[in-house]
Amino acid sequence: MSYPFDLDGETVWDAGYHTGQMYISLACSAAERLELRTGLMPNDQGGCDIELPAFQAFVEGLYDSYSSTRNPVLHGMIRGLLIASLILLEQAGASIALKPEHEDAFWEEKVDFGRAMG
Template sequence: MSYPFELDGETLWDAGYHSGRLYASLAHGAAEFLELPSGLAPNDQGGRDVDPEQFRGFVEGLYELYASTRNEVLHGLAHGLLVTSLVLLERAGGTVALTPPHEATLLEEKGSLVHSMAV
């Protein structure tokens, strides 16, 4: 069973059911924490539709939190969600400007994760 993330009927990530539900739940919680819309809405296929503009704003807010905190726990909690979100955002046609202290690591991890995120 899958949990698709779609944009205009195109599947951006055909996540496994558990992976997709957990990601959507984490994104929802982070969006609530950041006081931003996640850009992910339930769809008829049992997954989520991606609103590219809202989702980009969410990922930007998540990256700002990640890049600005010195709290190791908060940084770690945001990390996995951020890398997954960067892959999904790229597939939706968007990007976030990354700063040099984090850019190389995040791009490398995004490149590794992209192969695990089936389309």
């Protein structure tokens, strides 16, 4: 069973059911804390539709939160969600600007996550 993330009727990430549910739960909690919308809307097919401008704003807000602190615990809690969100955003055909010190640090994780996210 899968949990597809669709953009304009095309699946950009066909997550496993539990992975997709966990991602949505984490994203919704982070969005509430950041006072942003996720841009991810449940659909009738058992997955989510992506509203790209809102999702891009969410990912940027998540990254800004990550970048604005040096707290290693907060970094650890945000990092997995952020990496998955950056990849989903790229698979949807968009991106956000990363600070140079994060581009290299995130690259390897994005490659690993990207393989698993198809």
